[in-house]
Amino acid sequence: DGGANLSHTDETLVEMSNGCICCTLRDDLLDEVRRLALEGRFDYLLIESTGISEPLPVAATFDFRDEGGGSLSDVARLDTMVTVVDAVNLLNDFASHDFLRDRGETMGEADERTLVHLLTDQIEFADVVVLNKVRDAGPERTDAARKIIRSLNAEARIIETDHSDVPAEAILDTGLFDFEKAHEHPMWAKELYGFADHVPETDEYGVASFVYRARQPFHPEKVQELLNGDMPGVIRAKGHFWIATRPDWVAEFSLAGSLSSIAPLGQWWASVTEARRPDHDSAR
Template sequence: MSQNELLIVTGLHTDGVERLLSRLREADPDAVVVHHDLRDIAAGRLQRRIRDRRSDTWTEVHLAHGCVSCTLREDLLPTLRALAGRGRRIVLHLDPALEPDQVCWALDHVVVDDLVLTDLVDLRGVITAVDAATWLDDATGDETVAERGLASLPDDERTVAQVAVAHAEFADLLVHTGSAGDRDRVDAVLERLAPLAMRSDLLDLDDDALLLRRAHPLARRGRPDDVHAPLLRGTPPLVPGHGARLLVFSARRPFHPDRLHTAFDLLLDGVVRTRGRIWLATRPDDVMWLESAGGGLRIGRTGRWLASQAPAAWDQVSEERRALAALGWHPRFGDRAQDLVVLAHALDDDGIDAVEAGLRSALLDDAELAAGEQAWRTLPDPFGSRHTDPCDDTGTADLTAERSRGEEH
């Protein structure tokens, strides 16, 4: 073992996560488990728990502000920094309200004592506990994180579905820890949501799989997706299975913002996940990122199209993005395009066709397209710089949780 291995364990249901942690401690009795309980974070305090084979210690921590960024910067990252280098595997047990991609981004970018944590630890990846009896309901509902009682974070309007999907989508190993439930249907969804992740029952796991020694060669291992990366990771099934199916939507003309906003309802009913890049007619320079889970949806600016920038911008992006842009370059629109993937769990062929038809009807028609960019900029636009759905009374809202994919500079 590398002396500084780090595993991240997450999941919505405490009992299942605890069973998974017990199995990890059997596989490595010397491992140290770190956990931050965020249930009282709104009051500016949290409970930090550190346990190993010799001790189990709880410490109350007071923060400058009751928010996730303060939790990461002021205590979680410094705690991991202090434990790194002691020759033991570290298991970071995330509070259920935390999304693992946000934490992994911080591990790789936030400086602690002149270093980022990934300079000191080998981040092996993320393990997510799944209860097949409840996961699909969690991943498709509209209950908020606060209503579930997970945490009272400031301005947090995320749904439990957004958190449940984020836990599973970012996993390198998905472990069934509960009752069977509708296991085949849940696995069909997970196979399309996280196609490179290993899946197993807790009782069937051997140590090599549990410690992520047998992860897929292209496993994520804590690396967030680039906005311009392919939207289909690995090779998920493109044919329906146990009610789960994928729709890949692409187009080379912009969306009418108002009609797209109306079409959002189609992405919230019978759908587990929608994610991808969109191009709004009112914002021809901006790459917008859209993602939904269950009854929650958010959209925000995430950079600029290469077509809207000086030629030198090509040298500042990844080789993969340059290749994809060059391959699909349009003589008028450059690399601007719509690219969305919709993962449905309760839509038949007619339902999927209706989603695709709704998205196509939200594109500019021929007359609108011919009017040109100056006319496009005058179209009704219900979106602020960031937007969540359902809307507030003004029709615009800030995102409640920043993703790791920040704006490009």
């Protein structure tokens, strides 16, 4: 965490190294953005984080206020979240079981993230996805990468290119970022609650999605066998479920690529007594 520093070049490029802009370098980022904004010489600022950073904490940094009450949102507007995807390697990486440490890319010794979950987080949160190296990837791999991206994020603009050659107007001043909905995963949430308004992936990309609902609890052994078994062709799955042996327990299932997990989230509201429920509407 220590030793974070800033280095300046003649091109008004500010490099922030040896730290994380979501935590150890957050104050430095606030100071630098405020300084650049007050100079009045710049219309746009491009913040490039490390390739293994998660986009949501970076975006949340704009809501952070320092001890003096200052915030990035006072001097700058978060406009667009951009994720660059390697068309050559996405298909193999998405099927990988590698942890980031297996690739020599971690945020520290305690970093237990997997490559596929990082890719999923970065794609699902993006307003714009730059699909790079399409010439090297060829039509088939590019098409497969496009389908994965679209199945994870139904709304993101996809720009296919080589050498990361992207026109400035495609990623600057787009007005695409919406923090109120960005903390959710728009693809599965919209499909889940029926608010999706886009061309079905079945028609456009050959990728289908569906939602399963049931009023009866699952048999614990049968659902475990299903969820821990092979699911060929499934790119992303997420949801809450109910098992008969633990009727009060909310379980969450998440699958991304070839990796899946089941975790407890707490109790169903139906099992919580009225006296223990919050009395403010926002929590109900």
